[in-house]
Amino acid sequence: MKRVYLDHSATTPLDPEVLEKMLPYFTEKFGNANSMHSFGQEGAYAVDEARRKIAELIGAKPTEIYFTSGGTEADNWAIKGMAAKLRKKGNHIITSSIEHAAIIASCHQLEEFGFDVTFLPVDKTGKVNPADLVKAITDKTILVSVMLANNEIGTIQPVKELCDIAHKKGIYFHTDAVQAVGSIPVSVKDLGVDLMSFSAHKFYGPKGVGVLYIKGGTKPDKFMTGGHQERTMRGGTTNVPGVVGMAAALEKAVKHLDENYNYVKSLRDRFVKRVKEEIPYVIYNGHETDRLPQNANFAFDFIEGESILMSLDLAGIACSSGSACSSGSLEPSHVLLATGLPVEKAHGSIRFSFGRDNTVEDVDYTVDKLKEIVNKLREMSPxxxxFKGETKNV
Amino acid sequence: MYNERVVKEFQNPQNVGELKDANAVGTVGNATCGDIMKIYMKIEDNVIKDVSFQTFGCAAAIATSSVATSMIKGKTVDEALKITNAQVVETLGGLPAQKLHCSVLAEEAIKAAINDYLKKYKEGKIAD
Known part of the structure; x- marks a missing residue:
């Protein structure tokens, strides 16, 4: 059976060239990068090189790059580390209502410790209105965290503008750029942010490694305490092959950014055009233009997301649903609800995220199958x- | 996450659609919760001659609708009322814990349809 992977926002396959660069660090160059001896120094050298490369690729200094176990740890560290550091200055944090769970759960945990959190609303395209941030800031506000691009609907936020607003009030700004880095141009210099999270496996690098960028002068408390790794800021033996892979993957992603962006966007656009034209009663969730090139998210009226997802999977097509059943909870996507989508339509929403290995045939196969599946499920739907009865009576 | 039987039942559900000559209908659940089950029955002489369903919901909801309707086809009303959600789950060879509510919904939908029948019967809307 044909297999089509359209879940690149969940994870991407490791690039074989990246794997090649990682392999020696699993075996012959296995040294602990913190060890004094030559074995360790081979690892340390590789980590330094990776740090230098990654810094350059995002417009940062090498000393501002801190390796973590991934995006979730970077988000946790940014939020909780800054809250702990600045708790005597204030107890108010502002974020958006469509953040990744790593941010939302971190904020909720801080609420238990006496912090107040404002979750900024978004419009129907998923955008935060900068005026809402201005209004939300109080003299107790210590941190603002708004994601660069949303994982479910791909909406790109006006982070530079939001960051400027925070900075004018002397407030630190963090952005979760996990979905953005490697897909669109990202420079911490241009954005002006103080902290930024990103993760290797979203851009064809390995799982289990990410970065928290911390601008010089910004000093969150330690999150992972332990040894002296990462200039004493993040304990834990450095994941040398992971770090090497992350740098190699980011280098390749940035080098081919324009061509990949255009290619992936052309596939996504073809898909969106065909779905809109050929499947009735759909809603294209998210923003038309300020959007990640890989992301398409549709609500299919009258049917439920998991049954669509499952039917697609049985046809060899992998995508994801923001709805209830995928996460094992009964709550539909908080992102879609925040955009004002009614609950029953949020239940029927599916995310398709394209990648550089997809083809036009993949897109066409998916639309063809999707049409059949949506029809079949609608025929089953009360x-x-x-609805048909009502329209007949009109 | 689902066993083969559930997948098979979801892919090829039995008794799907609106039953045109139904004399009893039961609807349970709501779109907000993500599941609606509607069961149609044609009951004659206290026997469920024919049954069908329409379901808005996940794969488990569709699979349980299929199995539950098959289980009561040809049964008397009293027999159908004795069908429990546990029996539906057993027939499917098990469901993930977070999907057990689908089987409860199936049991409730059967009861709702039969109650509809009994109510109409009492009111004299259905003749013997």
Missing amino acids: LFCE
Whole structure:
């Protein structure tokens, strides 16, 4: 059976060239990068090189790059580390209502410790209005965290503008750029942010490694305490092959950014155009233009997301649903609800995220199957039956 | 996450659609919760001659609708009322814990349809 992977926002396959560069650090160059001896120094050298490369690729200094176990740890560190550091200055944090769970859960945990958190609303395209940030800031506000691009609907936030607003009030700004780095141009210099999280496996690098960029002068408390790794800021033996892979993957992603962006966007655009034209009663969630090139998210009226997802999977197509059943909870996506999508339509929403290995045939196969599946499920749906009855009576 | 039987039942559900000559209908659940089950029955002489369903919901909801309707086809009303969600789950060879509510919904939908029948019968809307 044909297999089509359209879940690149969940994870991407490791690039074989990247794997080649990682392999020696699993075996012959296995040394602990913190060891004094030559074995360790081979690792240390590789980590330094990776740090230098990654810094350059995002417009940072090498001393501002801190390796973590991934995006979730970087987000946790940014939020909790800054909160701990600045707790005597204030107890108010501002974020958006469509953040990744790593940010939202960190904020909720801080609420238990007496912090107040404002979750900024978004419009129906998923955008934060800078005026809402201005209004939300109080003299107790110590940190603002708004994601660069959303993982479910791909909406790109006006982070530079939001960051300027925070900075004018002397407030630190963090952005979760996990979905953005490697997909769109990202420079911490241009954005002006104080902290930024990103993760290797979203741009064809390995899982289990990420970065928290911390601008010089910004000093969050330690999150992972232990040894002296990462200039004493993050304990834990450095994941040398992971770090090497992250640098190699980012280098390749940035080098080919324009061509990959255009290619992936052309596939996504073809998909979106065909779905809109060929499947009735759909809603294209998210923003038309300020959007990650890989992301498409549709609500299919009258049917439920998991049954669509499952049917696609049985046809060899992998994508994801922001709905209830995928996460094992009964709550539909908080992102879609924040955009004002009614609950039943949020239940019927599916994310398709394209990648550089996809082809036009993949897109066409998916639309063809999707049409059949949506039809079949609608024929089973009491909501569609009622709807048809109503339109017949009109 | 689902066993083969559930997947098979989801892919090829039995008794799908609106039953045109149904004399009893039961609907349970709501779109907000992500599941609606509607069961149609044609009951004659206290026997469920024919049954069908329409479901808005996940794969488990569709699979349980299929199995539950198959289980009661040809049964008397009293027999159908004795079907429990546990029996539906057993027939499917098990469901993930977070999907057990789908089987409860199936049991409730059967009861709702039969109650509809009994109510109409009492009101004299259905003749013997």
